[in-house]
Amino acid sequence: MIRLSGVQKSFGENHVLRGVDLEVGRGESCVVIGGSGTGKSVVLKCILGLVTPDAGTIEVDGQDVTRVSRDPFLARFGMLFQGAALFDSLPVWQNVGFRLLRGEKARPRREARDIAIEKLRRVGLGPEVADRYPAELSGGMQKRVGLARAIAADPEIIFFDEPTTGLDPIMAGVINELIREIVTELGVTAVTITHDMTSVRSIADRVAMLHGGKIRWTGPVSEIDSAGDPYLDQFVQGRAEGPIETLR
Amino acid sequence: MLRAVAGLGRLTLSLVAEIGRMLIFTLEVLSHLVRPPFYPREFGQAVLAVGWQSLPVVGLTALFTGGALALQIYAGGARFSAEELVPQIVAVGMVRELGPVLVGLMIAARVTSSIAAEIATMKVTEQIDALVTLSTHPMKYLTLPRVLAAMLTVPVLVAVGDVIGIFGGYVVGTWRLGFNPAGYLKNTVDFLETLDIVSSLAKGAAFGLLAALAGCYFGMRSSRGAQGVGRATKSAVVAASVLILAANFILTEVFFSA
Numbered sequence: 001m002i003r004l005s006g007v008q009k010s011f012g013e014n015h016v017l018r019g020v021d022l023e024v025g026r027g028e029s030c031v032v033i034g035g036s037g038t039g040k041s042v043v044l045k046c047i048l049g050l051v052t053p054d055a056g057t058i059e060v061d062g063q064d065v066t067r068v069s070r071d072p073f074l075a076r077f078g079m080l081f082q083g084a085a086l087f088d089s090l091p092v093w094q095n096v097g098f099r100l101l102r103g104e105k106a107r108p109r110r111e112a113r114d115i116a117i118e119k120l121r122r123v124g125l126g127p128e129v130a131d132r133y134p135a136e137l138s139g140g141m142q143k144r145v146g147l148a149r150a151i152a153a154d155p156e157i158i159f160f161d162e163p164t165t166g167l168d169p170i171m172a173g174v175i176n177e178l179i180r181e182i183v184t185e186l187g188v189t190a191v192t193i194t195h196d197m198t199s200v201r202s203i204a205d206r207v208a209m210l211h212g213g214k215i216r217w218t219g220p221v222s223e224i225d226s227a228g229d230p231y232l233d234q235f236v237q238g239r240a241e242g243p244i245e246t247l248r
Numbered sequence: 249m250l251r252a253v254a255g256l257g258r259l260t261l262s263l264v265a266e267i268g269r270m271l272i273f274t275l276e277v278l279s280h281l282v283r284p285p286f287y288p289r290e291f292g293q294a295v296l297a298v299g300w301q302s303l304p305v306v307g308l309t310a311l312f313t314g315g316a317l318a319l320q321i322y323a324g325g326a327r328f329s330a331e332e333l334v335p336q337i338v339a340v341g342m343v344r345e346l347g348p349v350l351v352g353l354m355i356a357a358r359v360t361s362s363i364a365a366e367i368a369t370m371k372v373t374e375q376i377d378a379l380v381t382l383s384t385h386p387m388k389y390l391t392l393p394r395v396l397a398a399m400l401t402v403p404v405l406v407a408v409g410d411v412i413g414i415f416g417g418y419v420v421g422t423w424r425l426g427f428n429p430a431g432y433l434k435n436t437v438d439f440l441e442t443l444d445i446v447s448s449l450a451k452g453a454a455f456g457l458l459a460a461l462a463g464c465y466f467g468m469r470s471s472r473g474a475q476g477v478g479r480a481t482k483s484a485v486v487a488a489s490v491l492i493l494a495a496n497f498i499l500t501e502v503f504f505s506a
């Protein structure tokens with residue numbers, strides 16, 4: 001359903017993506033792992049058209065994403081940004097219901113608010129946060145509001161950029177379960193970026209490791225411990241020693 | 249020497265490029281004027297932020313300037329025994345020049361800076377990206393309401409500033425300089441022409457447009473991090489101030505050179 005081939009992107013001298021090939025099937029939960037700064041977020045932004053690749057093609061359902069009509073295309077996606085990216089001028093419920101309040105399929109405010117509160121409940125937040133502003137929430141709560149916004153309009157494809165970073169282990173577990181649930185129950189296609197191996201094991205159908213601007217390894221989650229790729233092993237086991245250079 | 253010239257050349261080139269980009273940006277903003285969807289709620293908020301909340305600053309600035317102007321004209325005019333011209337010169341000075349320019353610069357300080365900082369922060373915290381993924385065009389949702397609000401409300405602010413400035417001159421004229429209150433007002437009203445007022449309001453609209461555009465433009469182009477926000481804000485205020493003063497010169501030339 002999502003296919004990237006030979007995607008390259010540089011920011012000035014910084015060659016971030018050097019030919020990324022990745023396929024994600026419909027209803028599949030793909031987890032992208034890799035060191036920080038390797039360009040995982042840039043991959044997602046390329047798919048959404050927030051960043052224009054220098055080379056390569058990206059297709060969704062066989063259609064080149066640069067040629068599709070933007071609004072219907074984006075309406076199929078939900079995205080949780082790494083820093084949550086909540087609108088600080090709007091209260092929480094209007095953040096969650098942003099898409100429900102605008103556009104052709106806009107719903108009445110009352111209804112949008114009810115949906116927003118229901119989605120907040122799903123990410124473990126009570127109705128009392130609905131009227132607060134993002135700046136009044138802790139980082140972990142902001143992340144969950146971002147998650148609620150990503151799932152608010154029932155998208156077909158959801159991208160989660162580090163959904164559990166900054167959450168306590170219990171909340172991280174709740175979010176992992178929620179993502180798993182969304183994928184299995186609603187048949188959503190999900191791409192999740194994470195550093196957290198617990199998340200990988202509980203969310204992923206398939207794992208792709210980004211390193212050196214390319215997908216270094218990809219395979220089913222069951223194989224990550226036995227794949228025998230030294231880069232993947234080092235990452236999965238969290239060792240400081242190995243082929244991935246660490247700066248100290 | 250050669251290096252200095254080369255540096256100057258590069259500076260000129262980058263300035264021209266920047267102006268070109270701003271022009272393209274302006275055209276893009278204006279093109280959204282006729283293409284739905286529109287965001288009336290955002291427009292309403294921008295009117296409040298640009299217009300209503302700027303009233304105190306504009307009022308105080310105009311009041312003090314009008315008063316000081318009256319004192320200066322009286323003192324200067326006394327040398328040619330022309331001190332009785334205070335009402336007329338205060339009126340023309342305020343309406344044609346000082347009202348629009350001071351309001352414009354105050355708007356650059358107050359509104360341009362806050363627009364630039366807000367949009368730049370949204371940019372560096374990926375809120376602009378988030379808007380796009382939620383099928384909302386940042387130009388329509390963020391830029392157009394602010395630009396439109398500034399274009400429509402700054403003329404009103406200028407009108408208010410003109411009146412309060414004249415009032416400042418009137419207070420000083422009648423209390424300190426011994427003018428007859430009724431005579432002062434009559435001289436003011438008789439002397440002002442329609443063109444003075446039209447030019448004042450037109451300048452206000454132009455300055456409002458420039459102030460909001462500069463804020464949005466530099467905000468949208470902000471580089472990453474807190475430093476990026478700071479730089480965007482500074483550039484926006486400087487650009488808005490210079491553009492307003494340059495536009496003031498051009499508009500004065502257009503209205504009054506004949």
Ligand SMILES: Nc1ncnc2c1ncn2[C@@H]1O[C@H](COP(=O)(O)OP(=O)(O)O)[C@@H](O)[C@H]1O
Nearest residue numbers: 011014016034035036037038039040041042043
């Ligand atoms: N808009 C941008 N402008 C310049 N550099 C960028 C931009 N976005 C990302 N980068 C750079 O690309 C690299 C990868 O970033 P990112 O995808 O955020 O990493 P991560 O894998 O941690 O998500 C980083 O070096 C970052 O500085």
Ligand SMILES: [Mg+2]
Nearest residue numbers: 040041082161
């Ligand atoms: Mg990232």
